[in-house]
Amino acid sequence: MKIRLIPALLAVMLAILSVFARAPQSRRPQNRPPNIVIIFADDLGYADIGSYGATEYVTPNLDRMAAEGMRMTDFYAAQAVCSASRAALLTGCYPNRIGIRGALDHKSSYGLNRDEMTFAELVKQRGYATAMFGKWHLGHHPQFLPTRHGFDEYYGLPYSNDMWPRHPLNPNYYPDLPLIENERTIRLDPDQTQLTTRYTERSIAFIKKNKDRPFLLYLAHSMPHVPLFVSDKFKGKTKRGLFGDVIEEIDWSVGQVLDALKQHNLDEQTLVIFTSDNGPWLSYGDHAGSAKPLREGKGTAFDGGVREPFIARWPGRIPAGAVSHAPAMTIDIMPTIARLTGARLPKNRIIDGRDIWYLLTSRRGVKEPHEALYFYWGAELHAVRSGKWKLHLPHKYRSIESPGADGKPGRDGVGTIGLSLFDLENDMGETTDVSDKNPQVVRRLMTFVERARDDLGDDLTKRAGKNIRPAERME
Numbered sequence: 044m045k046i047r048l049i050p051a052l053l054a055v056m057l058a059i060l061s062v063f064a065r066a067p068q069s070r071r072p073q074n075r076p077p078n079i080v081i082i083f084a085d086d087l088g089y090a091d092i093g094s095y096g097a098t099e100y101v102t103p104n105l106d107r108m109a110a111e112g113m114r115m116t117d118f119y120a121a122q123a124v125c126s127a128s129r130a131a132l133l134t135g136c137y138p139n140r141i142g143i144r145g146a147l148d149h150k151s152s153y154g155l156n157r158d159e160m161t162f163a164e165l166v167k168q169r170g171y172a173t174a175m176f177g178k179w180h181l182g183h184h185p186q187f188l189p190t191r192h193g194f195d196e197y198y199g200l201p202y203s204n205d206m207w208p209r210h211p212l213n214p215n216y217y218p219d220l221p222l223i224e225n226e227r228t229i230r231l232d233p234d235q236t237q238l239t240t241r242y243t244e245r246s247i248a249f250i251k252k253n254k255d256r257p258f259l260l261y262l263a264h265s266m267p268h269v270p271l272f273v274s275d276k277f278k279g280k281t282k283r284g285l286f287g288d289v290i291e292e293i294d295w296s297v298g299q300v301l302d303a304l305k306q307h308n309l310d311e312q313t314l315v316i317f318t319s320d321n322g323p324w325l326s327y328g329d330h331a332g333s334a335k336p337l338r339e340g341k342g343t344a345f346d347g348g349v350r351e352p353f354i355a356r357w358p359g360r361i362p363a364g365a366v367s368h369a370p371a372m373t374i375d376i377m378p379t380i381a382r383l384t385g386a387r388l389p390k391n392r393i394i395d396g397r398d399i400w401y402l403l404t405s406r407r408g409v410k411e412p413h414e415a416l417y418f419y420w421g422a423e424l425h426a427v428r429s430g431k432w433k434l435h436l437p438h439k440y441r442s443i444e445s446p447g448a449d450g451k452p453g454r455d456g457v458g459t460i461g462l463s464l465f466d467l468e469n470d471m472g473e474t475t476d477v478s479d480k481n482p483q484v485v486r487r488l489m490t491f492v493e494r495a496r497d498d499l500g501d502d503l504t505k506r507a508g509k510n511i512r513p514a515e516r517m518e
Contacts, residue, residue, distance in 0.1 A: 076169050076384045077357070078313040079162075079259040080304075081376065082297060083132065085125070085178060085203075085268040086341060087319035087352065088332030091290060095352045096335070100280075100287035104298030105354060108317060112356030113365040113403055117467075119372045119428075120321045122419055123341050123348035125203055126180045128320040128373065129263070133161040133181070133192070135377030135388070135396035137417065139499045142514035144421050147180060148206050149218055154182015155192060156515040160389050162377045163193030163259060168386045172253040176242045177263030178203065184517060185226045194261070198224050198245050200238075204265045204272075207232055211270075211451045235272035238265050239289075243296040247303045254307040257384070262300070264293055269327050270450055286330055301356075314357045314383065316376065322348045326453050328446035338473040342441040344418035344425035345473055346433075355403050365405045370428055372416055375399045393510055415491035417499070424501040427491050431468035432481075434488040437461045438503060464488070 090096035094109040121131030125146045127138035133155070138144055141159055155161075163173040174196040175189040182188070183201035190197050200222060207220035209232075219231035246262050266272070266289045273288040277295065281287030297317060304313050323332035325340035334340050334347030341348055353371075355361055374396035381388045382398045397412035411430065418426040426435045442458035464478035464485055478485050495501070500508030 080315040083263040084319040088323035088334040091332040099283035102294040115353040118353035123321040132373040152517045153514045154187025172258040175261040176245045318353045328448045422502040435463045
């Protein structure tokens with residue numbers, strides 16, 4: 044009897060195993076490198092999402108990201124303007140080092156140099172699929188587009204969404220705004236109410252298509268840069284008007300990306316980062332965000348111009364609900380990606396960023412990644428931060444005389460500041476100069492200033508940097 048049962052039992056077991064063999068496998072190999080998703084907003088202020096102080100609208104998906112991951116309180120963009128900031132994010136270098144300053148437009152005859160390595164080219168070493176959806180702003184000619192810098196797919200605007208014939212101040216300056224797919228313009232002056240939705244749809248499709256291989260997704264929203272547009276599904280939803288509606292739609296987009304990762308069992312294999320390129324464009328009044336309690340906004344080296352929300356989520360790897368107060372910058376993202384993916388950074392050039400994975404995992408007893416962080420406006424060195432201290436050098440800066448409304452800018456003025464030291468731990472609004480009480484700190488930070496002037500240059504003191512690489516000019 045027992046002998047006759049053994050063949051029958053084996054047959055049943057083989058049948059079960061054959062079913063499992065044919066079934067789709069939800070688990071990925073443990074040695075597969077992680078997926079990377081970077082979501083980059085435009086002109087988002089420090090206080091523009093719920094976990095950083097927004098109250099007139101809700102950002103449940105970003106708040107969930109913060110609850111399930113890490114929030115950094117002292118994270119910086121490399122410069123308070125679009126192209127320079129994005130150059131730093133993509134390459135891990137100060138924008139002044141690679142010749143990208145300011146905001147490129149339709150007349151710019153230069154862009155990101157092909158010799159620079161982007162984080163897309165970095166992960167290509169490890170066989171990643173790569174895509175960029177949204178605002179590029181590192182050169183609009185074909186030789187400068189994302190597809191020439193390591194991205195397999197591109198869909199979006201080549202520069203800011205206000206660079207079109209409906210500009211409130213310069214309607215005759217800009218041509219029609221191109222919407223580009225890979226390297227082909229597929230539409231002029233696209234319906235901007237659909238941009239956030241279309242970028243999101245492309246992102247979800249990319250995740251689905253590449254769920255069985257490592258991928259890097261760079262989703263760079265055009266909003267909340269003016270002009271503000273929102274789809275009908277979010278129009279009129281918030282007490283904050285159009286600006287609040289736009290932020291809620293960006294939050295929806297984040298939720299869609301997180302849902303897609305969960306749907307394809309990729310949650311625990313994916314690092315998701317959310318941050319922004321610079322602070323709010325305060326000239327636009329009710330169409331601008333808030334950097335409170337920070338000082339000033341976009342276009343300045345005060346923290347309101349460069350300190351940004353930063354959230355990183357990776358279930359099982361980044362502790363839930365963690366908060367870091369260590370100063371860090373967008374230049375640190377690329378070296379961190381290199382560490383996580385096992386890719387090699389170029390050794391024949393200076394990379395300014397540092398691996399900050401130990402900060403994201405809340406490892407205790409480690410040093411801050413940088414002795415100092417430098418803040419330029421164009422080619423002028425305006426400030427340096429080291430630890431809790433921030434030293435402003437004498438300079439002029441953009442100030443707001445009267446804010447605008449309803450999509451039209453107000454009047455900018457010019458502010459001036461002398462040599463000033465701020466204790467950001469006790470005065471994050473940079474209101475009280477304490478240089479007289481801390482001369483030794485000023486002297487120490489001035490040694491970093493001199494290093495920066497020697498290395499990267501400084502137009503305010505007519506210094507040329509020794510280690511600057513050029514942007515690429517049109518062929």
